Amino acid sequence: MTDTAPTLQVENLETHFFTKDGVAKAVDGVSFTVGRGEIMGLVGESGSGKSVTGFSVLGLVDPPGKVVGGKVLFQGQDLLSIKEEELRHLRGNRIAMIFQDPMMTLNPVLRVDTQMIETVQAHDASVSDDEARARSRDALGQVGIPSPEERLKAYPHQFSGGMRQRVAIAIALLNKPDLIIADEPTTALDVTIQGQILYEAQKLCRDTGTALIWITHDLAVIAGLADKISVMYAGRIVEQGGLGDVLDHPAHPYTCGLLGSVPGHNTRGKRLYQIPGMTPSLLKLPKGCAFKERCPHADAACETAPEITHPVEGRALRCAHPQVDLAGVAS
């Protein structure tokens, strides 16, 4: 491990699902870097490969899926080549994931306090039961669970769906990990509770240098929270860059379409932009650019799959027809 290595560096990651109908390239050459204290938003439509990217980083891809290529460097150490036991130790300790489904974190047959105390002590065995319980109670309070002391004694099924998600978030924050991958963690929650959770996440990144990947389809959340953004489409990152750069000067037609279809203050009463067509199946992707059939700018050049380009420092793009002159914008 080197001090200068970024917290997470993913290079050309490829994860395929070998189904009876063919090979689905759910993650197809994905690269990104997240530094200490940095927050990356990962957006894209349903089925674009956001969750599978997260699972791949943590070594949680189950058959028929398999990571078939690339590197995942956590503080310089390649997670794809270390032993399962070491990886398990890192998860729950220095790397945490908040899943779309909280029951992937919670054990239905254990009381919440049992699970939380176990998590604290797995990280540091010298913490007493009382101390671990106190930390657990505070963590529940931090995610906006009322009467945390009493709620510690409950089982997961005694919580509503939204509360369960908050417990799962509390568990992920418990040990102040170096890296958190949060998969749509607040989609089902109220704005108030979401604000509270974003506050805790932001605080953790600022105070302890935790690197955070926030997976969502809510661009507004990313706008408020992230430092940089990666946009996925059909298993690939199609655009990537600093938050303001991408949101203010989107270059990929898909990013432009996404941003145009968000309702809000300036759209009151108007028709929203609709990206035409539907998400293509990974098994039947068009040749060339996967967005071709839905793109208003597609032409003959798009028959060849666009390579990733870096028009300016810190920006990546996969498109034959960038919608802004990035070099011009940068200068």
Place this chain on the structure above:
Amino acid sequence: MSTILELSGVTKNFVKHLDAAAKLARRLGADVKEEVVHAVDGVSLKIAAGEVVGLVGESGCGKSTLGRMVAGIMEPTAGDIRYKDRVVSAMDKQAGRETALAIQMIFQDPFASLNPRMRVQDIIGEAPILHGVTSRADAGDYVAQVMERVGLDPEYRKRYPHQFSGGQRQRIGIARALAVKPEFLVCDEAIAALDVSIQAQVINLFMDLREDLDLTYLFISHDLSVVEHISDRVVIMYLGRIVEVASTEDIFDSANHPYTQALLNEVPRLDVRGFDYQPIAGEIPSPLDPPPGCHFHPRCPHATARCREERPQLREIAPGRVSACHLNDG
């Protein structure tokens, strides 16, 4: 515009019944009470024909319960619902049936609300045949027409729900509701489960239907951006009560109630970058045991002694604008 729907003092209590052990304990003299949730607590509201009214509030504040009562799926514990000037619970059978058809509800989860073993043509066609909106002989054409109306290819009418994408399934749910020619749609988180790009399609569809069919909407959503986009007026609820009603402009540009202000502060916006999120001030109260006085006082930065004791009434603070906060008493 004429009032199409009027709620006066509409209330819904849910009693959490005691289990056998608790009943026994009570018989033996223990102090166990049945818990009552005041899901909706004396709501009064008028909706004009052709209006889109957004209904917003935190999880558990009673939005769905109110929506279900409006749609006639659930009866109020107290209070009256008037549809076109007639009290719904006092209607004769015929008028009651017509009202039930006139007010349709669209739910959040397009998959759970569609019968997986029915073909799309039967999902959409069943109710209109039953209620004589179309005949069995004409049903095929009628269903095709409704499917086209919501942007579904009638070619697909023999398919089952699982053969459609999320956005298409939501369109099936909308088509089913439209098939009985409703006047009023209650949409309960109707686009929450959809992808951003699909959300835009369904929002546009709702707006087109409003234009073409003169529909009135009660649009329940926790997504304030969507509510701002689609509504003419917005109703804000907190723990079973309405705390503010105003035009969309007034709510989003100059909210009056401290809860509305707090809520709007939290809303992520695309044009606000690098936001400093704030923790919730005070405790989130339980609907089982709401605080006395103004329900919002434990979280309110302006609360006074009066707020802790006396319930603020919903009062007109400007024409067409009501709010329930003691601060408005000057």
